[in-house]
Amino acid sequence: MKVEKFKNIFDGLDRAHGFYEYTQTKQNGKRDGRMRTVHEEPTLQMFQDHLEGKDRALGIVPIRDDATCTWGCIDIDEYPLDHKKILSQIRKYKLPLVMCASKSFGAHLFLFSKNPQPAFLFDEKLKEIRAHLGYAKAEVFPKQIKLSDEQDTGSWLNLPYHGETRYAFLDNGEGATLEEFFELYDKFVCDDIGKILIQVEDNNMADGPPCLEILTDQGYPEGTRNNGLFNVGIFYRKSNPDDWKNLLETYNREYMDPPLNTNEVGIIMKQVGADKADGAMKYMYKCNDQPIASVCQKAKCKLRKFGVGTSGQDHPVYANLRVTDREPRIWYLDIDSHPVETQVQDEIEYHHRLRKLVKRKLLRYIPMMKQADWEEIQSGLFETITTINMPEDVSKVGEFKDYLFEFCTARGESFDIDELDMEKPYTNAEENSTYFRLRDLSKWLENTKNFKENRSWLVQRIKDLEGKDVMVYPKGIQTRAWKIPAYTQPKKMEKMPNLKTEEKTDKDILGGTEDEVIPF
Incomplete structure (x- = not known):
């Protein structure tokens, strides 16, 4: 099937995908919007919907958890763009690239590999190629050479062939059908991208920039x-x-x-x-x-004898700011394609704190920068920030819900409201409701789960679960408690029946001994 081949070509991270929410079109023709990442595996149906032009275009992260890729891309984001000129340069240098139109009719220059190869090799080779094509500032995918952790989803790229848009270019400048794109892929896919060489005329500058x-x-x-x-x-x-x-x-x-x-x-x-x-x-x-x-x-x-040298005072490239959409928020920022993560927003907000973070995470020194200059860079980073949609169970709220369930169900069921005084929750079978005191829950969370939050935060989370503030009277004493729907259907306590028993003698139980035959 076509969709299966397309999916195999653009194989990438198998635990997340992305999409773009459009908001407006800028004067330069670029469509503006917001990038979102979803923690779900991209399915074959999603690829099928993409090819049919349905709904939002599909974005795939090229880098995998093992820091390898089978494809990469140079994203030339300039308008207007002479696609034929770029294509002629590609063929001049005999580069194994397939050029496709981007969503705003820029250019995506794809490099494909038959087998997974290190992401850093894609990064190095594509940056070398973009410079020879005259687009040294163009973005390169993969944007990361490794992922920070299992929550980091890297950066995704919108795939080509969303319906009738984003087609590849044939050498004559015409648009390629999907079948012709497959032919281009088969023609230019590489066994080893490390062997790609860009030949330039010997001009006695091999030791220079x-x-x-x-x-x-x-x-x-x-x-x-x-x-x-x-x-x-x-x-x-x-x-x-x-x-x-x-x-x-x-x-x-x-x-x-x-x-x-x-x-x-x-x-x-x-x-x-x-x-x-x-x-x-x-x-x-x-x-x-x-x-x-x-x-x-x-x-x-920097490696050339008469190049720029290595003064140690060069700033890295700060790029690809990402943040999770649930508390506690996790921030990711790429430092020269190396991701750093933090849950402390100030480590992104203030450059002097970011420097310490980079030293701690990457063991790398970066020079100081005036906060005003960092604010300007930050502004650009936030314009293109990617929001990572996280499942609730990895958030602090999800963690609290799991703990509340355990507090109410795994500490021994109590069906007597007087046991509230023993710091236990009480379940009313007829109401199908559970009662507990806030101070008991807070103490249990802190002592057994090391989960510390102020009471106002806990109260709001309980209210979100249809919790109500009520007065109860354990042992006849007025007590403030919280009432929530019971997690399980409680069984009513039943008294044991008063059974009448008869006393029996040993003879009744063991039988007589006079006529008994001993079996030996």
């Missing part, structure tokens, strides 16, 4: 030649301090189209050649400016 290798191979976009040549100058000064000016002039003539004039090159040389008071270079690579930013590979660059 990868971005300069890519730009030298692809050319510099319009309006970026000055910035581009400045960064090339930094590389040449670091790698060849005696002859860097001649090398820079040669590079300008060979790779800039058209070459910058002599005056422009002279200004760039003056900037590149500037020194600090101690003689060190005044300027370094402009990684955050174009054209570098679009093809940046920071992690790879």
